[in-house]
Amino acid sequence: MSVEAFKAYMKEMKAYQEALNLIFWDMRTKIPKKAMEERTDVVGVLSDKIYQMQTSDDLKEMIETVPTQTSDPLILKAIAVAEEDYQRNVKIPQAEYRQFVVVQAKSEAAWQEAREANDFEMLAPYLEQLIAYNKSFSHYWGYEGHLYDGLLNSYEPGLTTAILDPVFETLKDALVPLIKAIEDQAVDVDVQQILHHFPKDDQKAFALSILDRMGFDFDKGRLDETIHPFAIGIHPFDVRVTTRYDERDFRTALFGTIHEGGHALYEQNFDEALHHTVLADGASMGIHESQSLFWENFIGRSNDFWDSQFKHFLSHAPAAFQTLEKQSFYRAVNEVKPSFIRIEADELTYAMHIILRYELEKELIDGSLTVQELPKAWNDKMEAYLGIRPDQDIDGVLQDIHWAAGDFGYFPTYLLGYMYAAQIYKRIETDIHMPMMIKMGDYSPIREWLTEHVHRHGKMKKPLELIEDMTGEGLNPDYLIHYLTDKYTDIYQIK
Amino acid sequence: MSVEAFKAYMKEMKAYQEALNLIFWDMRTKIPKKAMEERTDVVGVLSDKIYQMQTSDDLKEMIETVPTQTSDPLILKAIAVAEEDYQRNVKIPQAEYRQFVVVQAKSEAAWQEAREANDFEMLAPYLEQLIAYNKSFSHYWGYEGHLYDGLLNSYEPGLTTAILDPVFETLKDALVPLIKAIEDQAVDVDVQQILHHFPKDDQKAFALSILDRMGFDFDKGRLDETIHPFAIGIHPFDVRVTTRYDERDFRTALFGTIHEGGHALYEQNFDEALHHTVLADGASMGIHESQSLFWENFIGRSNDFWDSQFKHFLSHAPAAFQTLEKQSFYRAVNEVKPSFIRIEADELTYAMHIILRYELEKELIDGSLTVQELPKAWNDKMEAYLGIRPDQDIDGVLQDIHWAAGDFGYFPTYLLGYMYAAQIYKRIETDIHMPMMIKMGDYSPIREWLTEHVHRHGKMKKPLELIEDMTGEGLNPDYLIHYLTDKYTDIYQIK
Incomplete structure (x- = not known):
């Protein structure tokens, strides 16, 4: 043909x-x-x-x-x-895949019920079946090293446990002591000062203005409300961001919108030659996440960002915010506090939530951990990494839908994206004076840089190829470690 | 199979x-x-x-x-x-249909340009081609009497010019003199009194409450904003109404929402056994229109409706409306005034807009009228039926997209729906005391009656079969004539 x-x-x-x-x-x-x-x-x-x-x-x-x-x-x-x-x-034999889809649907329903009853046993038999299917799929797809690699590769082509294991160990060695040091530190961050009622429409106006400054094209997209926020590229000319407004905590909508906006910029800026081909898509889940975390954390939660946006923020905020002092506000939006729920975690402890899941799912797949042992293993790791132990599985192993939906190998892409974002940030700095650019409040040169080096390529490059072409090196956790260490030793005044 | x-x-x-x-x-x-x-x-x-x-x-x-x-x-x-x-x-040979679709697309674009330039000549060559295709289609489909019947039947199965011609003549004989009598009457209706600024959100709140009273199920549908209002049944469990708000004239959104709500009730209430079959659809364009016009005109513009809803209306309306007197308000929303644009016409002159189009398109199809002669023929009829003559084609033959989109035989379904609605109203009265029911402000028994006799059947019955089973007779213009004559001789106090 x-x-x-x-x-x-x-x-x-x-x-x-x-x-x-x-x-x-x-x-x-x-x-x-x-x-x-x-x-x-x-x-x-x-x-x-x-x-x-x-x-x-x-x-x-x-x-x-x-x-x-x-x-x-x-x-x-x-x-x-x-x-x-x-x-x-x-x-994958079609009959087997059909069976998997049926179990998957039953498992998601069981997960809902298990959460309502706070009873892991209701989900356990489905998890066992889904793990068996995933093992089987990995065999079909093939792998060289670890059985888990076949799954990991379906989300992040080219990544293996041989690459990830030492990287995650390095992260752990650096971050666990940092989190501990913050816990032990006398300096406290007052988060209450920013938890005032903030009307939805005003939050929306501010979020829209930030999306606009990021270079989101509203002729090629829109912003809507939802329960579980996401961004979706229906077509590069129709990319839709969604957010959730919490009137008692503006951070949900603001940082959520910036995060999804980062995904959206990727989807809006594939080269037009790729449109209508399978290449008009993100290089991988990890690269996609690098774009959202780049904007959410490295831009949105930065001191430079608030230097330029704080006044603008106040112009949308109710009276209760008007007495806030910028530096104290900046520290408040960056509070570090070990907590049970991944999607509510701060940007430092978040990494540990992912490493925990990665380690557990790898063991579930290679059979060194059973489903019955999983809840305790979860809680033990939580205690080891974050110093807190869930009282109930809804705060532990039952919190995410991923495993219940049959997704194993997906979680590490979140942290890969985080490391990629740190590497990209470091690389941008060789071309653009980032603090100055962010302080100026015009982020279009940053968006253009990302389009040139990331967005436009779509799926033309594999994730590691993209990172290597751009930064001259492969996956490297050091940039993320430096970023988090510098930022939080400053905020928490750790000596 | x-x-x-x-x-x-x-x-x-x-x-x-x-x-x-x-x-x-x-x-x-x-x-x-x-x-x-x-x-x-x-x-x-x-x-x-x-x-x-x-x-x-x-x-x-x-x-x-x-x-x-x-x-x-x-x-x-x-x-x-x-x-x-x-x-x-x-x-229809596939190649010929493909050519038609291409001409259709070009013609719609030409119609836009012709409107902007107010120049019928820009559209004329496309109309000629589209008429030729329609003639050809009618031949392929087959017909017994008039060439136009093949087209008419595609929108309204079972209807023919042999049925419609005398019916429309009867309507014309009754309505043209009535319109003339209103024009000659000294009694005037003051429409200015209701043309105050009315904020969109308040209009929406009132429209939503009326939709709710009509029995629209918001768990199976929603209301959104658009430029050209419509209702669409995506599935009987997902029927979406749209409306347009004019802050200087609340009638646009209110009567528009009730109209589209009537369509929506039809789409929401097909028998569940019909779902997922080709039968989960309106019996015809005319029957569908009967449902929208029933609610818009026979309910929404009735004196009984405003007896119960006027206070409720005022509770949503701004201060400028608060001095209005109900009876004067009722007369104002029913002002009769010959005008050029069909979609802005009142419920009495509306009928003549349709008859005019029916007569012209029939002649275009049988060749007794050429496209070149069309604009003048339009204006002549306008003058004969409504006593006004457009100065420019944008107020005449260029106003509707239907012909430019290749739709011939569609227009009469609007008036068929209107006559059906009058017949249905008369029939309901034998089961339900309509003035009392409407005055009570609870329209659910009316909605239930319509579901029992119309909605649930979907496409199980042909339009005339449905009307005959329900009313015991076929298409009959007398009910509409009586309705309009009674209502407007009263409002305009014609002796």
Whole structure:
């Protein structure tokens, strides 16, 4: 088949994906309550259609014949990505995958019930089955080192436990003592001073202005409200950010919007030549997360950011905020406090939440930890890394949906993204005077830099290739360690 | 193939339609500006998919074999409807239909430009082509009497010019003199008294409360804002109403919401057995319009309605409305005034706007009127029926998109719906004391009656079959004539 036929095929596949993405957005923002169940059937029909196209004999033929007809690197890369998807999909026997999907759906429901009853036993049998399926999938997909690598690779191509283990050990060695030192420090941060009532519409006005300064294009996207915030690229010309407003804690919406805005900038700025191809997508989950954490933490939670935005923030904030002093405010939004729930964690302890999950899921997959042993293992690690121990599993092993949804190998991408973000920040500084740029309150040169070095490439490069091309080195935890150490020894005045 | 296979096939087809409907809703309410063009490609892919399923050999086989395997009336009716769609689609040569779609798209763009330039000549060549295609389609589809009948039938199965011509003549004979009498009458209606600034959010609160009283289920639908209001049934559990707020004239949003709410009640209340079949749809365009006009005019613009809702209205309205007197207000919202633009017409002159279009499009199809003669013919009829003559084509023949979009035979369904609504109202009165019920402000028994006699049947009955089963007679213009005559001789105190 011809190159043109392959292009048309990709474009059609993308059209179904676009419809599906709009449905996902709608299901999480606008859909009437009683339509939810029904709509999942529509998701099923469209997903099946995409799956058929990803695994069709037509596509197989294109994968075999198109590379002989062109030397266009874009087409060749698109064929390579399509082939990876093809292989991943066809390697799992369809009957087994169908069974997995059924268990997955039952498990998610069981997770909800287990949370309500605070009873891990209700979820345990499903977890056992999902782990067995994941092991089986990893065998089908193949791996060289650890059985877990097959899973990890599906989210972060090229990453292995051989790379991650020493990196996470290095992080642990640096961060656990830092967290301990902060706990032991006499200096305290007063977070109460920023927890005043802040009307939703005013929060929204400020969040919109920040999105705008970040370079988010509102002609190619929008901001809506939801329960569990996300950003979704329906198409690069239609990227939607969502947020949740907590009127008693503005941080939820503000930092959430900046975080999702970082994802959105990635999705809005793929090179136009990639549109309508499988390459108009993030390089990996980790690279995607690097973009959100870059903006949320390295920009949004920085002293430089608040130097320029504090007055602007006050102009939207109610009277109770007006007596705040900027430096004290900056310290308050950066309070470090070990806590049970990952998605509520501060930017320092967050890393430990991920390492804990990585270590546990690796053991679950290689069989050195059983599901029965999991809750205690969770709590033990929590105590070892953060010095706190959950009283109930809802504050521990039951908090995240990932495992209950059959996702193993996903968690480390959060922390990979964090390390990548620190590496990218360091690299940007060789081109742009970041403190000055951030203080000026115009972030468009930063967005342009990211577009040039990250966004526009989409899936043209593998994650580590992208990082190496950009920074001249591979994954390196030192930049994140330095960033966190410098920032928090300053805030907490640790000697 | 089996009955079960046919059900699964319909369900899958409906799923694609559901995705498409969500996209339509989004394109008219939420989509970012720059995504519009791109999204039309997605519409194309999904429409093609549905067309393929409507005309596939698999479906053809089901149409032939399923009726031999079941006596279930629902399945047999679904097969019949699927067969009608199949026949309509396969009778037109695919190449010719593709050409038509291209001309249609160019014509819609030309219509926009012609409106901006107020120059009918820019549209004329496209209209000529679209009329030629429509004639050709009517030949393919077949008809017994007038060439126009083939087109009319595609919107209103069973209706013909032989039925419509005398009915519209009767209407004309009654309404033209009534409109003239109102014009000549000394009594005047003061519409200025209701044209005060009315904040959007307050209008919305009142509109939502009326939708709620009508029995609109907000767990199965929502209300959004748009430029050109519509209601869309994405699925019976997800029916979305849209409206437009004019802060200087509350009537736009209020009566618009009630109108679209009437459509929405129809879409929300198909019998559950019909869901996921081609039968979960309105019986025809005319029956659908009967539901919207029933609520908008017969309920919403009635004296009884304002007897119960006027205080409630005032509780949402700004100070400038508070001195209004109910009876004067009622007369004001029912002002009759011949005007050029159909969608802004009052409920009496509206009928003449439709008759004018029906007569003209019939002549365009049978060739007794040329496109070149059209603007003058339009203006002549306008003068004959409403006593006013447009100065420019933008106030005349260029105002509606229908013809420019290739739709001929659609306009009369608006007036059919109006006559059906009057017939239904008369019929309801034999079961429900309407003035009392409307005055009580609880419209749920009315909604329930409509569900029992109209909504739940979906496409199980043809439009005239539905009307005859319900009222014991066929299409009859007398009820509409009586309604309009009684109402407006009273309001304008015509002796």
